[in-house]
Amino acid sequence: MADTSQTGTSLGSIPIIDLVPLFEGKPEAIGHQIRDASRDYGFFFIRNHGVRQDMVDGVFAAAEAFFSQPEDDKLKLKVDSNNIGFMPFKGSTLRTETLNNNTKPNLNESYFIMRERDPADPDVVAKKPFRGLNKWPENLPSFRESLLGYTGVVEALAKRLVEGFAAAFGVSMEYFRTPFADPQISLRLAHYPDQKIVGNNEFGIAPHTDFGFMTILAPTKVPGLEIRPKGKDWIRAPVLPDCFLVNTGDLLQRWTNDVFISTPHRVTNNTGKERYSIPFFFSPNSEYVVDTMDVFISEQSPKKYEPITYAELYGRAIRKNYDHLNDNRGVTVDVA
Template structure:
């Protein structure tokens, strides 16, 4: 398997660059035009690049800076925030093998360390007091007082952008703009800060992040300073998204695939950090609410095209992944 990847450049490439400013501003016909572009891309590579998205550059840079500060802490300070039953906090290098991947037999741990952040609940929040599953308190490094405000400002901005993009994905599937609104009233979102180890001479079947599909609805990835992300086309070629500063790479994920009966099937991707220095990434994963029942939408079924998937409660899906892909969870009841 070659570790080299071609580059898709510009709006005419396999991964289009879309100016979403007019759609977000409510310009007549802009959301429908955006939906058409999303549909074409999601039926091909499942990846696209968003420009003119309205998220301030300072928030993106602030989150990248917070990630770098955290990973520079002494190992014992990071391990004090190690993830537990829920994936909130620090995940050391070697603690994740993507065993649920259906597109590659992953047996080796990813060459990265991560820090997970979710909705920032207060200790007395009713959902916390009730012990609701897959809901917990974020963990914050006491030595970095600016870490929490920087990451949560970015989290909040990305949540807003994701919600504003929902109508475009609904329209892309031939649905009314608010079709997904109920399932995303209280979305399940995760901000994952990642530091990839250098891999200037790649090993066979060893990756910064092994080939996989994302398991949420859609993922937003701010452009990293260094290359590394690679996308597999339906023809089996690995290519890199356009590296345009200030844009977001967006990809379809498993739940959108289920909603769409695989019309918008999630696309395999991987990370190989062939640079000679650490690479940072701050993906934002946007998923339905825990209680949402993921069902194939009516526009994606018909005579000769029955549903490929049974209804699935998103909470059940999340719990299964949590138990399967992380070494610390396999040692817990």
């Protein structure tokens, strides 16, 4: 267990799950750990995940190089309706959240990629939501190679973790063959400059929950992430160099009828250093209709949610939160 008492916000701990049994073909050996962590915390660390440190280092170096470019160069890749590309500093305000009155823009800049696609891809030609082309900088050698290599490895890790979630749910992995045959993936490079003044309802990223199935976060060298598990105060997530941090999202919470929780989290960088983060977002195929699993419905726990696709859920959220899709006067771009 990881002690987080160092933060001064709350005493607490985030579970650590060793993935050795998963890679040995025994997902049932960690299913109960995933179930307990996802039910009680919505976050857990994973150890022995199989992602090489040099690949992680390469993406962090790529992030630092990208955000060090002149603003005009970054704006050549400005984020589009598919949420691909560069989002400038203060480019988002988390208006969908209810935990905090998020009235001020987030103090970060971001760059997003999704699955690499060819211009002739039928989904690209049909202009399906979140199936667009990635936008790559021209003057950063090995940038594209580093990011695509990393996303490929972490996507494979996420698919293995789905086996653990199936065991946690008590269902056959066959249940997930169709939704995760072509999963929706996204990698976000984020830069949080040092917050000289802390307070006044300003955050690197304000309290929020993630929209999808799960997020996989590589360890950063600079702390700043805090989570608020159910019934607890804010807990500072420690930096564990040999572990990735996984959190469950809104779509998974709907899928399990609120048994697996989507936990609020936030970032404040008051370390005096530049902070970089590289979360990887993993969800079912964006057109797959997610409906609450029967195993989570009973007379005591009736079904709470209507069926929805990830494209619908994600589209609704980013239209409200991201300024490139919302002109702050209630006019939005229809992307889903």
